[in-house]
Amino acid sequence: MQVIGLAEPGEGDWARLRSLQYRDLYANTSTRIIGHMLAALITLGLFLGDLPILLLGGWMGTLAIAVAHITRVEASLEGVDHRLMTKADYFRHAVAVLALATVWTLPLLGFAPTASPADKYALWTAVAMLVAGSALKTSQAPITSIIFAGVCGAAGIYIFVLEGSYVFALASVLFCGIIISGAISSARTFLTARVAEAGVAEKDEVVSLLLREFEENEADWLWQVDQHRRIKAASPRFAYALGCDAKSVEGKRFVELLCGDEGWKSGNLPPSLHELADRLKRRESFANLVVQVELSTGRRWWELSGTPIANEKGGHGGFRGVGSDVTEQRESSEKIAYLARYDTLTGLPNRLMLTEGLNEALRYAAQWKTRCAFLMIDLDRFKAVNDSLGHHVGDKLLAQVSLRLKQVISDNEQVGRLGGDEFAVVIRDVPNPAYAGKVADNIIASLSAPYTVDHHTLYIGASVGSAIGPRDGLNVETLMRNADLALYRAKDEGGGEHHYFEPSLHADAEERLKLEASLRHAISREELEVHFQPVVNAKAENVVSFEALLRWNSKEHGFVSPGKFIPLAEDTRLIVPIGDWVLREACRHAATWPEDIRVAVNVSGEQLLEPNFAQTVVRALADTGLAAHRLEVEVTESVFLRDGRHARQTLEEIMDLGCSIALDDFGTGYSSLGYLRTLRFSTIKVDRSFVQGAAQDNRESLAIINAVVAMAQSLEMSTTAEGVEDEKQAQMVRDLGCTKIQGYYFGRPMPAIEARSLVVKRRNAAA
Structure with a gap:
């Protein structure tokens, strides 16, 4: 089945061999056409006058179409050895042969039954000659002969059996069997020859490659030792690798040359040289044995291969082999191994x-x-x-x-x-x-x-x-x-x-993952809300602004503390879309307040690092109709640590819009005065920790507040004291010189509708 082409072996490039089988079919097309024409003329001569001319003409036309079709198919296979023979090519040609054979069964099965015995035998003789000629010309592709001989032979055998000529039927069976067997045998011989040629060509290519590599690679050399393991017939390249001339190394012990004088005298040989000496002593072949060599030029690494040789008497005559200097490759390998670890x-x-x-x-x-x-x-x-x-x-x-x-x-x-x-x-x-x-x-x-x-x-x-x-x-x-x-x-x-x-840390980590997953959908689920905490004038105690503070009431987790979800949002960079939403919401609500009331929005460092954050502010103001001077952007000192230049540039763009900038938590971070010198902050906010410390008469806290107030006054900035919780603290920060106060004493963070109501009530009360 493999020779015929109906099965493929597991190994070998059989697609290429199939190409070799079919590449020469087209060259025999003219001979095939002539053969079919002659056989057709004989058939026409046998039945002309006995059968209708239209019937004979129709059959001749059908034969011409079948011959033309198989000729076109074989023409497409010309040069198939330059590409791979496909199964589609194989079956297309087999079908064309089957069609041609079927056309020849028509006269055998349709014309012959009504003809005389002589005409029957003459017709079969013409078809048999056509079968034999086809088998001869397409022997390398046996499926062609099998189909054509099988189909035509079956038709001939049928008419002989039908007539009772069993001898001729048996002869036809033997004839077709010989044709088919010969075709398979010829194809097997053809394929065997092609496989042998491919093997010889491959071996020639490998040998040529090895010889070429040996000739071109000047680092390789031949070496030979006698039965006493002494150098014999040293090649110039081998001597050069040792750093000596060929005559000086002749007759010296091979291992002694490789280990150096000190190593030989002390007997302290590297393990690789011990292995080489053992192989030579046991007369064992070895290949690609890497040994450490001590030469006058320093330590090197050689790769040696050797095979024992026989002397004239058939005894052990020493070793012969090749070697290469692989020092650079080994050092590279060691460096790669070091870098990997x-x-x-x-x-x-x-x-x-x-x-x-x-x-x-x-x-x-x-x-x-x-x-x-x-x-x-x-x-x-x-x-x-x-x-x-x-x-x-x-x-x-x-x-x-x-x-x-x-x-x-x-x-x-x-x-x-x-x-x-x-x-x-x-x-x-x-x-x-x-x-x-x-x-x-x-x-x-x-x-x-x-x-x-x-x-x-x-x-x-x-x-x-x-x-x-x-x-x-x-x-x-x-x-x-x-x-x-x-x-x-x-x-x-x-x-x-x-x-x-x-173990509880696992629960915390899982909770963090769940919180992060919920926080990603908090805006779309409308779980976020902006609350506003009033900021009052320190002297008149009237509301001058509100600070926007974010709150999250999750459907899955309930109310989540800002101290828990704000750091999570910053770590995951969710603070950017959430911060943009807070900015728009704060501006939208502030637009409904009296025109002298400002809104302060906290902006994280992640937001400031966004390339077009200033444009985000512009869109928020434009979409809500809030005047730029009514928006105050609050930042902490940490925004300047990652990319101070970009942060300053973004804040300057925001100030150019007319917005003001407040520096929050001043004194709790790095407190670099360089920020105050290069940026025109409108407000410095004193952290609640200093306010609480000063309320407890902490000297350091009092000193820090005094210093911040004095500095702000000299730079024409206002100061806001955070975390004021009672009248005593309010009076204290007022006496210390703070211009604005924020804390629970004047109002907790409240929804937007309550914030607006607070402003309206105080205005009405003042009126």
Whole structure:
């Protein structure tokens, strides 16, 4: 079936062989046409006068169409060896042959039954000659002969059986069988020859390639040793590789040359040379054996292959082989292996190596019933350094951090860098849970000391989360995830802390994921609402503005504290669309208030970093009809730490619109006076912590408020005291010089309709 073409072997390029079978069929087209014409004329001569001329003419026309069709099919196969023979090509040609054979069965089955025996035998003779000629010309494609001989032979056998000429029927069977068998045999011979030719060509190509590579690669050489393992017939290239001339190395021990004088005298041979000596001693062939070689030019790495040879008497005559210098390739491989396991900036193990170390620590703990630990370390305030002073300073700072980490750990720990400003420590053996805490405290203390980088004195810190194995995780993934959750809690608590993993952290993480999923749909579900807290004039106590404050009443979680969902929105950058919505809502409600009442909207750093945030403000004002001077944008100092230039540019564009800018929480962050010098803030807001401290007669808080008020007055800015809760505090901040007051004493955050009602009532009362 494979020779015929109805099945394909599992191996070999048989599509190409099929192409070779069919490529020459078209060359025999003219011979086939002549054969069919002659056979047709004989048939016409036999039955002309006995059958209607129209019947004979119709059959001749049908034959001409069938011959033309198979000629066109075979013409399409010309040059098929330049492409792959498809199954469609195969079956299309088989169908054309079947059609042609069917046309020849018409005279055998339709004309012959009414003819004389002599005419029947003459017709079969003509068809048989046509079958034999076709088989001869298409022997490489046996399906052609099988179909044509099978169909025509079956028709001939049928008429002989019908007439009772069983001898002729048997002869026809034998004739067709010989034709078909011969076609298959010829095709098998053809294919076998083609396969053999392809194999020889492939071997010739491989040998030529090897010879060409050996001739072109000047780093390769031939070597030979005698039965005593001494150099024999040293080639010039081999001598050059040794750094000697060919005569000087002749007769010297092969291994002695490779290990150098010192290595030979001391007997301290590298393991690879020991293996080479053993192979030579045991007279074993070897290939691609990489050995360490000590030469006068230094240490090199050679790749050797060798085969034992026989002498004239048939005994062992030594070894012959080839060699190459693979020093550069080996060094490259070693460098790649190093880069795959170590961090290029700090030289510490990377995530891959730490993962392997933690896996080994867990295996050891399970085997010996001990404990191990994984500590995740995140640098506090590193991003501010990176953004303000540049990545080159940040990289140098990370290098110093890695040095301190190396100094603070013992042989029981492995420290590495996970990426960015995250590091980790694997503690192989934890005698007690407090041990991990002690290591974490030492790390925090060491990393919190000041750094000096490019004449800058920098202060950062570190937060650490730890997980104890196997208590907090039986595998690497679980332990690392739990340590990460503990680190997240340490960061939430303000940084500079170490936190152990607790099972409740999983619940917190799941709650955070659920909150995030709900927060993503809070606007579309109309769960968000803007409340407004009044800000009053310190002397007259009349409302001058409202601060817009966001509230979230989730259908799934109920009322969610801003202290919980605002940081989540900032971490996930949901603060951008939510902040834009708050801005529009605040402007929309403020447009219904009296024209002298302003609205203050808090804007996060993520919003300011948006390329077209100023255009967002313009659209909010235009859509709501609020005058620009009635909008005050509140920002904190943190917005200047990531991209101070972009933040200042955006705020200047907003001020150019006519809006005012307030600096919130001044004194609680970095308190850089450079911001006050370069930007025209309208208001500085004194944080509630200072107000509460001053109310308790805290000297530092009083001093800070006095300093802020004096500075604001000199810069012609107003000051707003936040968190005022009673008359005593109100009088205190009024006496300290604050111009505006905000707090529960004058009003809690309220819905927009209540805010408008408050303004109207106070106006009516004043009137």
